Amino acid sequence: MPNYHLVILKKPYLEAIVDRRKCIESRFSKTRGGPFGQVLAGDKLFLKVSSGPVCATATVAAVKTIENLTPKEINKLRERYNHYIRGSGEYWLNQTDCKFGFLAWLKDIRSIEPVQISKKDWRGWVVLTEKENFGLLNANIAEKVL
Numbered sequence: 001m002p003n004y005h006l007v008i009l010k011k012p013y014l015e016a017i018v019d020r021r022k023c024i025e026s027r028f029s030k031t032r033g034g035p036f037g038q039v040l041a042g043d044k045l046f047l048k049v050s051s052g053p054v055c056a057t058a059t060v061a062a063v064k065t066i067e068n069l070t071p072k073e074i075n076k077l078r079e080r081y082n083h084y085i086r087g088s089g090e091y092w093l094n095q096t097d098c099k100f101g102f103l104a105w106l107k108d109i110r111s112i113e114p115v116q117i118s119k120k121d122w123r124g125w126v127v128l129t130e131k132e133n134f135g136l137l138n139a140n141i142a143e144k145v146l
Contacts, residue, residue: 003043004128004137005035006054006119014049016086018056023106024084027125028074028098032067035125036102039063045106046115046128046136053114054136058106066101077101 007025009017016022025045027035039060047056066073078085078092081103095101117134119126128137 002059003038003040004046004133005039005043006046006048006117006126006128006134006136008048008050008119008124011049011052013086014047014056017047017058017106017109018111020109022084022086024081025104025106026077026081026085026087027102028069028095029100030098032100034102034123035104035127036065036100038127039102039104045104048117048119053116055112055114057108057110057112059108061105061107063105064101064103066103067099069099069101071096074098074101077103 009025013022017025029036041060041062043060045058045060046054047058048054066077074092074095078087082092084105085103115136117136119134126132126134128134130137
């Protein structure tokens with residue numbers, strides 16, 4: 001059975017995913033956390049625009065996790081995958097001191113009727129659970145969108 005995730009994206013990145021111009025979602029961090037090690041192929045994603053509604057869904061086709069990154073390795077990832085990640089120069093510059101990387105290839109991308117949720121924290125990726133799911137795993141919503 002797949003896991004479910006809430007992924008928060010800046011509007012240009014979400015639009016690029018929905019338009020199929022971006023097919024890899026990337027996350028980098030200085031510490032192990034967020035989606036690192038918690039996402040598997042087949043997992044379902046709810047895609048939410050930052051400060052806005054959930055407005056798309058996707059399925060994870062494949063995952064790559066990388067540990068002990070160096071600036072040189074991050075640059076190699078940029079050269080190899082940025083055509084699919086669509087990161088700006090500033091995005092990649094902000095990743096140079098990260099030690100952990102996560103890439104998720106996306107498939108079955110669908111726009112949905114916007115769903116407003118009440119999320120007040122700064123997490124950019126949330127593994128949804130029975131206890132914490134912002135109402136997204138409610139049968140009425142999940143049946144319609146996944």
